[in-house]
Amino acid sequence: xxxxxxxxxxxxxxxxxxxxxxxxxxxxxxxxxxxxxxxxxxxxxxxxxxxxxxxxxxxxxxxxxxxxxxxxxxxxxxxxxxxxxxxxxxxxxxxxxxxxxxxxxxxxxxxxxxxxxxxxxxxxxxxxxxxxxxxxxxxxxxxxxxxxxxxxxxxxxxxxxxxxxxxxxxxxxxxxxxxxxxxxxxxxxxxxxxxxxxxxxxxxxxxxxxxxxxxxxxxxxxxxxxxxxxxxxxxxxxxxxxxxxxxxxxxxxxxxxxxxxxxxxxxxxxxxxxxxxxxxxxxxxxxxxxxxxxxxxxxxxxxxxxxxxxxxxxxxxxxxxxxxxxxxxxxxxxxxxxxxxxxxxxxxxxxxxxxxxxxxxxxxxxxxxxxxxxxxxxxxxxxxxxxxxxxxxxxxxxxxxxxxxxxxxxxxxxxxxxxxxxxxxxxxxxxxxxxxxxxxxxxxxxxxxxxxxxxxxxxxxxxxxxxxxxxx
Amino acid sequence: xxxxxxxxxxxxxxxxxxxxxxxxxxxxxxxxxxxxxxxxxxxxxxxxxxxxxxxxxxxxxxxxxxxxxxxxxxxxxxxxxxxxxxxxxxxxxxxxxxxxxxxxxxxxxxxxxxxxxxxxxxxxxxxxxxxxxxxxxxxxxxxxxxxxxxxxxxxxxxxxxxxxxxxxxxxxxxxxxxxxxxxxxxxxxxxxxxxxxxxxxxxxxxxxxxxxxxxxxxxxxxxxxxxxxxxxxxxxxxxxxxxxxxxxxxxxxxxxxxxxxxxxxxxxxxxxxxxxxxxxxxxxxxxxxxxxxxxxxxxxxxxxxxxxxxxxxxxxxxxxxxxxxxxxxxxxxxxxxxxxxxxxxxxxxxxxxxxxxxxxxxxxxxxxxxxxxxxxxxxxxxxxxxxxxxxxxxxxxxxxxxxxxxxxxxxxxxxxxxxxxxxxxxxxxxxxxxxxxxxxxxxxxxxxxxxxxxxxxxxxxxxxxxxxxxxxxxxx
Numbered sequence: 001x002x003x004x005x006x007x008x009x010x011x012x013x014x015x016x017x018x019x020x021x022x023x024x025x026x027x028x029x030x031x032x033x034x035x036x037x038x039x040x041x042x043x044x045x046x047x048x049x050x051x052x053x054x055x056x057x058x059x060x061x062x063x064x065x066x067x068x069x070x071x072x073x074x075x076x077x078x079x080x081x082x083x084x085x086x087x088x089x090x091x092x093x094x095x096x097x098x099x100x101x102x103x104x105x106x107x108x109x110x111x112x113x114x115x116x117x118x119x120x121x122x123x124x125x126x127x128x129x130x131x132x133x134x135x136x137x138x139x140x141x142x143x144x145x146x147x148x149x150x151x152x153x154x155x156x157x158x159x160x161x162x163x164x165x166x167x168x169x170x171x172x173x174x175x176x177x178x179x180x181x182x183x184x185x186x187x188x189x190x191x192x193x194x195x196x197x198x199x200x201x202x203x204x205x206x207x208x209x210x211x212x213x214x215x216x217x218x219x220x221x222x223x224x225x226x227x228x229x230x231x232x233x234x235x236x237x238x239x240x241x242x243x244x245x246x247x248x249x250x251x252x253x254x255x256x257x258x259x260x261x262x263x264x265x266x267x268x269x270x271x272x273x274x275x276x277x278x279x280x281x282x283x284x285x286x287x288x289x290x291x292x293x294x295x296x297x298x299x300x301x302x303x304x305x306x307x308x309x310x311x312x313x314x315x316x317x318x319x320x321x322x323x324x325x326x327x328x329x330x331x332x333x334x335x336x337x338x339x340x341x342x343x344x345x346x347x348x349x350x351x352x353x354x355x356x357x358x359x360x361x362x363x364x365x366x367x368x369x370x371x372x373x374x375x376x377x378x379x380x381x382x383x384x385x386x387x388x389x390x391x392x393x394x395x396x397x398x399x400x401x402x403x404x405x406x407x408x409x410x411x412x413x414x415x416x417x418x419x420x421x422x423x424x425x426x427x428x429x430x431x432x433x434x435x436x437x438x439x440x441x442x443x444x445x446x447x448x449x450x451x452x453x454x455x456x457x458x459x460x461x462x463x464x465x466x467x468x469x470x471x472x
Numbered sequence: 473x474x475x476x477x478x479x480x481x482x483x484x485x486x487x488x489x490x491x492x493x494x495x496x497x498x499x500x501x502x503x504x505x506x507x508x509x510x511x512x513x514x515x516x517x518x519x520x521x522x523x524x525x526x527x528x529x530x531x532x533x534x535x536x537x538x539x540x541x542x543x544x545x546x547x548x549x550x551x552x553x554x555x556x557x558x559x560x561x562x563x564x565x566x567x568x569x570x571x572x573x574x575x576x577x578x579x580x581x582x583x584x585x586x587x588x589x590x591x592x593x594x595x596x597x598x599x600x601x602x603x604x605x606x607x608x609x610x611x612x613x614x615x616x617x618x619x620x621x622x623x624x625x626x627x628x629x630x631x632x633x634x635x636x637x638x639x640x641x642x643x644x645x646x647x648x649x650x651x652x653x654x655x656x657x658x659x660x661x662x663x664x665x666x667x668x669x670x671x672x673x674x675x676x677x678x679x680x681x682x683x684x685x686x687x688x689x690x691x692x693x694x695x696x697x698x699x700x701x702x703x704x705x706x707x708x709x710x711x712x713x714x715x716x717x718x719x720x721x722x723x724x725x726x727x728x729x730x731x732x733x734x735x736x737x738x739x740x741x742x743x744x745x746x747x748x749x750x751x752x753x754x755x756x757x758x759x760x761x762x763x764x765x766x767x768x769x770x771x772x773x774x775x776x777x778x779x780x781x782x783x784x785x786x787x788x789x790x791x792x793x794x795x796x797x798x799x800x801x802x803x804x805x806x807x808x809x810x811x812x813x814x815x816x817x818x819x820x821x822x823x824x825x826x827x828x829x830x831x832x833x834x835x836x837x838x839x840x841x842x843x844x845x846x847x848x849x850x851x852x853x854x855x856x857x858x859x860x861x862x863x864x865x866x867x868x869x870x871x872x873x874x875x876x877x878x879x880x881x882x883x884x885x886x887x888x889x890x891x892x893x894x895x896x897x898x899x900x901x902x903x904x905x906x907x908x909x910x911x912x913x914x915x916x917x918x919x920x921x922x923x924x925x926x927x928x929x930x931x932x933x934x935x936x937x938x939x940x941x942x943x944x945x946x947x948x
Contacts, residue, residue: 070520071520072520080519085519090513090518090519090520094520190520190522193520197748224524225524226522226748227522227523227748228522228747228748228749228750304744306554306742307563307742307744310554311563313558316561326558353742353744354740358744
């Protein structure tokens with residue numbers, strides 16, 4: 001069984017397609033591990049392979065998939081880490097999940113997350129924190145912490161999550177796996193319980209870059225039910241680059257200096273040196289407005305969230321706390337149903353949109369957002385990719401930052417500019433610092449996913465990161 | 473003496489578009505179906521759902537904008553209007569805000585401020601005695617209506633009387649109906665009108681404090697509601713009290729206006745651009761496909777210019793599309809006089825009911841035109857023709873056949889029978905005849921009545937009068 005678990009998803013899919021591995025056996029092996037989950041990574045695990053077509057001869061070969069809780073799955077709890085949606089079972093399935101199931105990745109289970117994807121440590125889940133498989137006293141990152149921990153610990157061959165300000169890349173970094181946030185619009189958002197609509201994107205969390213490419217290939221595409229989705233130009237190819245010759249990497253001084261933990265910086269620099277040995281040129285670059293990204297993000301995302309979360313009012317579904325009148329019912333339901341971080345962001349967002357403050361806050365944030373996009377556009381005239389550490393630090397201890405929301409927000413310092421610009425970015429493990437994984441981030445222009453994956457693949461091969469310790 | 477006041481009125485009209493499906497999902501529109509049978513995850517606001525704009529609704533909005541002579545924005549935006557209410561499943565309404573599809577324009581002598589697209593709320597039914605949310609036992613929500621495409625038309629404050637407001641709304645309704653974009657049924661709520669009302673001293677160019685009147689779900693209620701509010705405001709001003717800006721609910725039964733307490737309490741809607749939708753771009757192709765039919769205002773003008781109808785008659789026929797259509801079909805036959813036929817349409821409407829479509833009555837346009845023509849040609853007397861019309865409304869048929877069967881052909885002067893009846897009328901009331909001879913024309917009444925009775929209405933009243941006068945003044 002341990003052999004099975006050590007196969008990457010792509011390897012396992014190749015074997016099932018060749019008839020050398022029974023997909024049911026693979027599913028059961030993972031099902032058993034997920035059911036015995038000690039990390040609190042799963043909030044729901046399937047009993048059996050869902051009835052389904054698409055396994056035999058399908059491109060994804062029946063390799064089971066862990067799905068972040070906020071993806072709607074028909075008849076299966078989809079709670080988005082919130083008490084207000086406790087045991088909520090949607091009547092339909094998210095497009096991305098349905099596409100992957102049709103391509104042969106059946107649903108293994110739903111993974112824990114920060115409530116409504118608001119958090120960077122997975123400590124904001126109403127269903128308890130997720131533990132980092134590298135060190136169970138530490139956080140896995142967030143908000144897709146359950147997906148990252150499940151893949152790192154070998155409880156799932158691969159997983160999907162969502163990234164709004166870093167929610168795929170940061171937990172991938174902290175758990176020593178690969179996480180990719182696609183170009184905004186590449187994947188349908190239909191059926192993703194929304195946090196911030198103009199930023200949310202689904203993406204893969206996988207053990208290696210090849211798995212990420214394979215999963216992403218079946219996630220992309222225009223969806224008639226999501227007006228913001230677009231047809232992806234070209235296909236996602238299987239990455240196969242052996243070097244980085246001719247690749248120009250830009251290192252933004254704003255995101256790769258101050259505030260980065262020494263161990264993280266050391267791993268980052270070692271990776272840059274490796275990239276140069278692979279033929280890349282590495283030069284400093286500038287993203288002048290990047291230092292303001294975090295402020296803009298923490299206005300735009302809460303503003304959109306304050307409206308997106310208004311539907312949880314106790315009228316039609318989810319939690320309802322009865323009261324003698326309508327307003328009290330709203331107040332009691334939402335007071336009981338939302339956690340403190342969600343309430344904080346609803347208040348921030350409501351304030352930012354209020355009459356008299358809109359221009360100063362939301363309006364200014366949108367202008368900053370445009371400037372950040374412009375910064376990237378200018379940088380990509382000189383560089384193929386922008387590279388940064390994914391997270392300023394490695395996995396921190398549970399509870400270490402919960403008392404200080406602003407310190408927690410700094411987690412997203414390096415990951416927030418990309419979703420504001422709508423561009424893709426990938427995090428790959430670059431090594432360990434004091435026994436904890438460090439993430440290396442590459443960001444490219446819109447729809448450059450194939451090139452991004454290729455570059456990440458070449459680096460991955462050269463780094464030779466071994467994540468098996470977390471799967472014990 | 474206190475100064476005279478004049479009202480200033482602007483209207484906000486919500487029009488439900490007659491698309492097949494809702495504004496942002498594939499649910500079919502319905503009216504009167506069992507509650508919550510036309511819903512889906514999107515229009516119920518379930519987690520994870522997203523809106524997709526209805527292309528037909530855009531086309532209809534574009535048609536309305538073009539018909540009103542508005543400027544069409546090449547790129548307009550949808551916003552979220554945020555407030556909590558059980559009829560609003562997402563907690564916000566998707567509506568256009570600072571960049572609407574259409575700006576400016578006008579209809580008749582009223583300028584249009586803007587025209588924008590939005591979605592309708594669901595229907596809230598308050599169970600209990602009052603029928604309103606305060607004091608009801610509980611409320612239930614029917615989401616069938618939720619998400620119905622709406623166009624909101626906002627006028628400039630160019631109306632100056634309740635009657636004018638009513639007449640203008642009639643024109644707007646006819647225009648929308650002609651465009652085929654809405655059922656425009658006020659009772660069913662597919663056309664809803666709010667009015668902004670203020671008063672100011674005559675001659676002042678400053679606007680007074682306005683109030684907003686809701687729930688005027690018929691033309692009559694609009695006129696009455698606005699009239700009541702104008703009287704109330706003038707009363708306040710004359711007694712030196714201020715008009716308070718508020719929203720008022722018009723109760724048609726009592727004709728009273730009561731302040732509305734509701735979602736209006738929260739005034740900060742925190743509008744921001746809807747991130748789930750892309751900007752609405754109107755292409756030249758979409759404009760090219762938007763063909764305008766002849767609109768009621770132009771039709772009324774044509775009826776006056778080409779057919780010689782009076783302004784009033786022209787509007788009466790043109791502002792109700794079905795009347796105008798019926799009229800033009802009646803004129804299609806040879807040799808019909810437009811004015812004569814036009815004069816008979818109101819008589820038909822009187823018999824079938826003012827809201828009925830004459831095309832759906834038993835009376836074919838040809839039959840009405842024939843009857844009108846026979847009256848003009850004095851082949852049948854007016855009174856007899858009215859009787860024929862009554863029978864046509866009941867049973868249909870050909871007026872010529874009815875007239876022949878019932879022996880209602882007019883008796884003319886040349887017909888000896890009529891002269892003989894006049895002789896008998898004079899013999900029966902010689903005093904009246906003498907008075908007529910002396911010039912007292914009022915005395916002719918009983919004589920004419922006698923003849924009409926004897927001829928069973930087959931003779932023309934004017935003709936009889938003329939013959940009697942001739943007869944008495946010629947002496948003998």
